Every structure is written in C-alpha cells, then in structure tokens.
Amino acid sequence: MNLIRIMGTLFSLVALAAAVEHQPPMPKYYVDSPLCKMPYVDPFSPEAMAMYKKKTLKDCHNDSELVTAEYDTKLQQYRLHTRGDLATKMAKKNVTLECSYQKIYRDGNASIPDNAYRMSKVIPLTDDLLLPKDVEYITTRCSLNNSKSDKLKITQQDALSFVQDHLTAEELVHSFRLLQDEEEPKPNVIILGIDSTSRINMRRTMPQVFRFLNRFPGWFEMQGYNKVGENTLPNLLAILTGDNYVESSEKFAVKGFIDTLDYIWQRFKEAGYTTAYAEDYASLSTFNYMKPGFIRQPVDYYLRPFMKAIEKTLKLERRYGTIFCVGRHINSGYVWDFAVQFVQRFVQKSPMFGLFWSNSFTHDQFAGASAMDHLFREYLQLFLKLGLFKRSIVMVVSDHGFRWGDLRARTKSGYLEESLPMLWLYVPPWFRQKYPHYVANLRKNRNRLSSNYDVHMTLQHLLQLNTRSPEAFDPRIQAKKCKSCRSLFFELPESRSCSQAGISEKWCTCHPKTTVTNHTEQQAVALAVVQKMNKHLVARNLTHLCESFKLKTVRLMDRKEILGENITTAAATEHVYVLNFFTVHETPLFEATLRWNPANGTLKMNVDELSRKNSYTATASCISDPIVKKYCICKKSIKKHK
Structure with a gap:
C-alpha cells in the first residue's frame, strides 16, 4: 500500500513538473522600454508565500434582522418592516416586538461638520412604515415586551442607509436626455477603491475577483500603473484633482482648505451627473485622518455622517488591525451596500459619478484582502445583475500597495509591492463599438508607464469623449502636476520616463538596481543621511518631542541606474541610492531615496519622503502630523518602554 502511495506521489510530481515546464514563461518586465524597465514580480514567490496566511471571513452577527427595508417602486419610497415572527422564535415564547428609530443627519452648523452628526428624537417604528423621503440614515432599536414584565430588554440594535431619489421633474427630464444623447453619450462613472492593495497582492489574496475581472469582456488592467505619493491622500487627490499637494501638507490641517480644491466630481455635477462618495472606517478616512475634512457636503450622497454616527453608537469589533464590525455588519459592507442602492436608484434615471472606498479589510494586514x-x-456580480456594466465606465483601483510590515521590509519585492497599486478599467459594449480607437489605445497602454494623473485626465476625457487628441483639451483642465499626462484613451508614449508621468524619483519603479557591497561607501552615505535627519528635526522645531537619531546598522543599499539620464551631467557626479537602515531607540527601519556625490560627499534628500518599513504606531503618539509620524521617535515612548 505504501509503495502505491509513493508511486502515486512520484507520478503527481512528474505531472506537476511537466505542467510547469509547458507553462508560458513569466514576463521579465511589466513595462519594457528604453526609459522604463518595471520588473515583473511573482505574487507567489516563496518569500512572500512564507508570510501569507489566508484569512476567512466571519460574520459580525449570528441572528436575523428584526428590521428590514425594501424600495416601493410605485411610490418611490422605502418601506420598513418589523419581524415580530422572528422575535417570537428568538424568545421561544409569546412576546411582542417593539421597535423605534432615530434619524441621523449631518450637522452643518458644527465647527467641524465632517466630525459632527445629529440624531433625532426616538420615533416609534411600526410595521410597513413608509419612510419619509428626507430620512437618509437611521439607527434602529428593538425590544421584546413580555406581558409579565414591565421592563423592556433591548434585543437588537442596527443601522440602515437609504439613497433617496430627490430628482425634480425638470431634473428627471434633463437626466433622461443626457442618458439618450447619441452624439456624445454620458456614461456612468463608478470607482471602487480598496486601500493598500498592489496588483501583485491582488493576485495572491483575491483570486476570485481577479478571475472575474480577467475573464469578463471589457476589463483592462494597467500593469504599468505607478503611484505618485506615499499614502492615500496624495494618490487619491492626484486622481480627483490632478494635483497631490505634497508641498501643501500643512494646509490640510486648516479648516476649509480641503473644500477649496477642484474635485472632478464637481465637473461631473456641473455636467448633470448625480454624485456620491462613501468610505468606511470613519476615524481613518482619507479627508479626515488628522484633518478637518469638508465644511460643505462635497457630493449629493455622502455617507460620512452615517459612518461617524454608527462608529460612535454601535458596538465595535476589531479584526485585521482595524475596526471591522460596526454593530451587526462588516464595516465595508455599509459602503458597498450604499453603492448598490446608488446604482439601483439612478442607473435608469441619471448619469452617475460615484467613489466608494474600503479601508477596513486591507489597511493594516496585507492578507486581509483574502x-x-x-x-x-459577489458585489461585482450584483452590479452585473443590476445592469451597471451596460453603460458604465467602472474602475477597480487602489491608492498604493502595502507600505510597512514584513511584506514591505523582508522581501526583495517590497518596494515594488508598495509602489504598484492595482488599476482595472472597464468599458461597456456600446463604448467599444462607438470608440474602437480608444479601446485600441487602452490595449496598448496596458504595459506602458502610467500614473494617477493619467487617471485624472481619463475622468476629464469622459466628460468630453469627442475630444480627439490630448492637445485639444482646455489647458485649464490639464493635471496641474503633470502637464504631459494624458487620458488612457489616448496612446501613451511607448518610451516614457517617470518624470514625464508625474512620478518622483522616490516612487519610480522604472530604474534597474544593483546592490552596493562596499561597506565604507555604505557607512559614509548612511551617516550623512542620519545627520540630515537630525538637522531636519532642528529645522522643524521637533527636538523637544523627538529623539535624535544615531545609526545602528545598514541593512541594504542599492544603486539605481537612471535610464536616459545624460551621462555627461548628473549621472557622472551623482549616484542615486535606495538605502535601508536601522537607527537606535526603538529600532525603526527606514528607507531613503537620495542622490550622493562621492567626490565631495554631498547629499540631496527630502527627509519628509523617508519611508518607514516597520510600524510606528507605538512610537509616534506625541505627533499629529502624518508625515512626521514616520520618522519621529517620541521621547516619551522611549521612557515608557524603558
């Protein structure tokens, strides 16, 4: 019997080897041009898989909803139902179910409206209640009433959101005309965002989603897509505004500054679109983490008041390092359900622009996406059933890959994992028929260098699809930080540098690297970097809060070969290095991209662009600036640990 098993195993190994042998060879580069050689990364490399453990999804409740909602298409209103029959089964005796609700709404009069909400008085919730059209968000509370007891026991608390249809008769007529315009159709634009997910990690952790996107006709993956900023805010702003405002980071703490920016959703609104924006994990959301957020509501349908209220009033459960369960539901589920309602209400009535963003699965654990x-x-399939893909441009995007932890710090591909977010773009059948030249360009652009600014120009292009060339665009709507960037419906240059795509040297993945083994050279560069960091603390007046740095050890130093750089100028006197090093006090692991002149020992480096490859949560509590948090080792945290 053992011999049979051994022979079976041998045959299996032979078959596996034969299968591997006949597989097409892996590509060497995502982008391969004279100015950009973006290396291919194997998602299933042994070093990455050694750290990966698939996560299983667990529900946030084990009971049934006692309050449910449905949309009455005739009255165009929501109805609420209470489930007294379920209550009796739950209690296993005769009881009556008594439910109530409270309306949630944004407090526009608060000093910081994005961080404030108000709740109405408690309103009785009867079965088959027709919900008033001004109610967009509610929390519910149900109790079981036993005739032998005067005291009600709270059985279930829940929360529901409603995308109410507020279009007037005049707006309905106008919207219908926009949908029927054959000269220049107005496609819906829906952006589905998943935080901290590289195209590499998506293949590793989300094979079902990958298969859906890869096999469904009309999807194009931009494999040469390279981020332009460190965290969510600059990368998302580059898409939404055409500028990432890196030099204006301190302004984001100023009340009202965020409202002054030119968002693409404003242009869509002016063009007759109905607009929506939803994001989970209210305490970590893009425009609110250590920022005041929006003073004015930015879009027609804005989920933040609801998310803020339920995170404050319902039971929370943390998983994968973030707030995962809010009440009875998964945090991101509120966002995707809101997106579903938005599509249900307007897919046949009005052109839609919607941005829906999830942080809670993926922000703190790269395996959380699994x-x-x-x-x-399932949500993608539901959108398919609702008809979203018939006339919509849909994007599945991320802001960046995983930025810290073992995947970033302990793998050779960690830098690429961080810098290469996913970007999938879908074009519907009518678009493919009407604009075959745009589709041909999308196909060409899949393996050419692209950036967030190109996505911004793509969104601008969707508002004027008959614009036939990049030069025909009004200069006022060009991406401010990248005048040479263009819509992905136009052919991108085959040989394109990072600077031409608006990508700084810090994040550019186009340049081949070789490891520097000269210890003397490593030490000289590392000591100069640490000295620069200490001077930066003094210049920023941070020395009373942050401990000075002292070099502990150099982990790795690579030299970049800057493709296309004139050998007679900068390349002759300066070397571009990527330096990984530890300092003493809490042993932070930093990564610096710098220019070094070995002849005179001069250094060019932006300290604010330092990457922190291990967690800084425990060592940066004395600082509120998210940029400074990366490199400030709080003096009080050192004392605490000692």
Whole structure:
C-alpha cells in the first residue's frame, strides 16, 4: 500500500513538473522600454508565500434582522418592516416586538461638520412604515415586551442607509436626455477603491475577483500603473484633482482648505451627473485622518455622517488591525451596500459619478484582502445583475500597495509591492463599438508607464469623449502636476520616463538596481543621511518631542541606474541610492531615496519622503502630523518602554 502511495506521489510530481515546464514563461518586465524597465514580480514567490496566511471571513452577527427595508417602486419610497415572527422564535415564547428609530443627519452648523452628526428624537417604528423621503440614515432599536414584565430588554440594535431619489421633474427630464444623447453619450462613472492593495497582492489574496475581472469582456488592467505619493491622500487627490499637494501638507490641517480644491466630481455635477462618495472606517478616512475634512457636503450622497454616527453608537469589533464590525455588519459592507442602492436608484434615471472606498479589510494586514475576496466578487456580480456594466465606465483601483510590515521590509519585492497599486478599467459594449480607437489605445497602454494623473485626465476625457487628441483639451483642465499626462484613451508614449508621468524619483519603479557591497561607501552615505535627519528635526522645531537619531546598522543599499539620464551631467557626479537602515531607540527601519556625490560627499534628500518599513504606531503618539509620524521617535515612548 505504501509503495502505491509513493508511486502515486512520484507520478503527481512528474505531472506537476511537466505542467510547469509547458507553462508560458513569466514576463521579465511589466513595462519594457528604453526609459522604463518595471520588473515583473511573482505574487507567489516563496518569500512572500512564507508570510501569507489566508484569512476567512466571519460574520459580525449570528441572528436575523428584526428590521428590514425594501424600495416601493410605485411610490418611490422605502418601506420598513418589523419581524415580530422572528422575535417570537428568538424568545421561544409569546412576546411582542417593539421597535423605534432615530434619524441621523449631518450637522452643518458644527465647527467641524465632517466630525459632527445629529440624531433625532426616538420615533416609534411600526410595521410597513413608509419612510419619509428626507430620512437618509437611521439607527434602529428593538425590544421584546413580555406581558409579565414591565421592563423592556433591548434585543437588537442596527443601522440602515437609504439613497433617496430627490430628482425634480425638470431634473428627471434633463437626466433622461443626457442618458439618450447619441452624439456624445454620458456614461456612468463608478470607482471602487480598496486601500493598500498592489496588483501583485491582488493576485495572491483575491483570486476570485481577479478571475472575474480577467475573464469578463471589457476589463483592462494597467500593469504599468505607478503611484505618485506615499499614502492615500496624495494618490487619491492626484486622481480627483490632478494635483497631490505634497508641498501643501500643512494646509490640510486648516479648516476649509480641503473644500477649496477642484474635485472632478464637481465637473461631473456641473455636467448633470448625480454624485456620491462613501468610505468606511470613519476615524481613518482619507479627508479626515488628522484633518478637518469638508465644511460643505462635497457630493449629493455622502455617507460620512452615517459612518461617524454608527462608529460612535454601535458596538465595535476589531479584526485585521482595524475596526471591522460596526454593530451587526462588516464595516465595508455599509459602503458597498450604499453603492448598490446608488446604482439601483439612478442607473435608469441619471448619469452617475460615484467613489466608494474600503479601508477596513486591507489597511493594516496585507492578507486581509483574502477575507473579502468572495464578498467583493459577489458585489461585482450584483452590479452585473443590476445592469451597471451596460453603460458604465467602472474602475477597480487602489491608492498604493502595502507600505510597512514584513511584506514591505523582508522581501526583495517590497518596494515594488508598495509602489504598484492595482488599476482595472472597464468599458461597456456600446463604448467599444462607438470608440474602437480608444479601446485600441487602452490595449496598448496596458504595459506602458502610467500614473494617477493619467487617471485624472481619463475622468476629464469622459466628460468630453469627442475630444480627439490630448492637445485639444482646455489647458485649464490639464493635471496641474503633470502637464504631459494624458487620458488612457489616448496612446501613451511607448518610451516614457517617470518624470514625464508625474512620478518622483522616490516612487519610480522604472530604474534597474544593483546592490552596493562596499561597506565604507555604505557607512559614509548612511551617516550623512542620519545627520540630515537630525538637522531636519532642528529645522522643524521637533527636538523637544523627538529623539535624535544615531545609526545602528545598514541593512541594504542599492544603486539605481537612471535610464536616459545624460551621462555627461548628473549621472557622472551623482549616484542615486535606495538605502535601508536601522537607527537606535526603538529600532525603526527606514528607507531613503537620495542622490550622493562621492567626490565631495554631498547629499540631496527630502527627509519628509523617508519611508518607514516597520510600524510606528507605538512610537509616534506625541505627533499629529502624518508625515512626521514616520520618522519621529517620541521621547516619551522611549521612557515608557524603558
């Protein structure tokens, strides 16, 4: 019997080897041009898989909803139903179900409206209640009433959101005309965002979603897509505004500054679109983490008041390092359900622009995406059933890959994992028929260098699809930080540098690297970097809060070969290095991209662009600036640990 098993195993190994042998060879580069050689990364490399453990999705409740909602298409209003029959089964005796609700709404009069909400008085919730059209968000509370007891026991608390149809008769007529315009159709634009997910990690952790996107006709993956900023805010702003405002980071703490920016959703609104924006994890959301957020509501349908209220009033459960369960539901589920309602209300009535963003699965654990794989695929299939893909441009995007932790710090591909977010773009059948030249360009652009600014120009292009060339665009709507960037419906240059795509040297993945083994050279560069960091603390007046740095050890130093750089100028006197090093006090692991002149020992480096490859949560509590948090080792944290 053992011999049979051994022979079976041998045959299996031979078959596996034959299968591997006949597989097409892996590409060497995502982008391969004279100015950019973006290396291919194997998602299933042994070093990455050694750190990866698939997560399983667990529900946030084990009971049934006692309050449910449905949309009455005739009255165009929501109805609420209470489930007294379920209550009796739950209690296993005769009881009556008594429910109530409270309306949630944005407090526009608060000093910081994005961080404030108000709740109405408690309103009785009867079965088959027709919900007033001004109610967009509610929390519910149900109790079981036993005739032998005067005291009600709270059985279930829940929360529901409603995308109410507020279009007037005049707006309906106008919207219908926009939908029927054959000269220049107005496609819906829906952006589905998943935080901290590289195209590499998506293949590793979300195979079901990958198969859906890869096999469904009309999807194009931009494999040469390279981020332009460190965290969510600059990368998302580059898409939404055409500028990432890196030099204006301190202004974001100023009340009202965020409202002054030119968002693409404003242009869509002016063009007759109905607009929406939703994001989970209210305490970490893009425009609110250590920032005052929006003073004015930015879009027609804005989920933040609801998310803020339920995170404050319902039971929370943390998983994958973030707030995962809010009440009875998965945090991101509120966002995707809101997106579903938005599509249901307007897919046949009005052109839509919607941005829906999820942080809670993926922000703190790269393997967290594996738990949402099946769930997100189900939402994509639901969108398909609702008809979203008939006339919509849909994007599945991320802001960046995983930025810290073992995947970033302990793998050779960690830098690429961080810098290469996913970008999938879908074009519907009518678009492919009407604009075959745009589709041909999309196909060409899949393996050419692209950036967030190109996505911004693509959104601008969707508002004027008959614009036939990049030069025909009004200069006022060009991406401010990248005048040479263009819509992905136009052919991108085959040989394109990072600077031409608006990508700084810090994040550019186009340049081949070789490891520097000369210890003397490593030490000279590292000591100069640490000295520069200490001077930066003094210049920023941070020495009373942050401990000075002292070099502990150099982990790795690579030299970049800057493709296309004139050998007679900068390349002759300066070397571009990527330096990984530890300092003493809490052993932070930093990564610096710098220019070094070995002849005179001069250094060019932006300290604010330092990457921190291990977690800084425990060592940066004395600082509120998210940039400074990366490199400030709080003096009080050192004392605490000692």
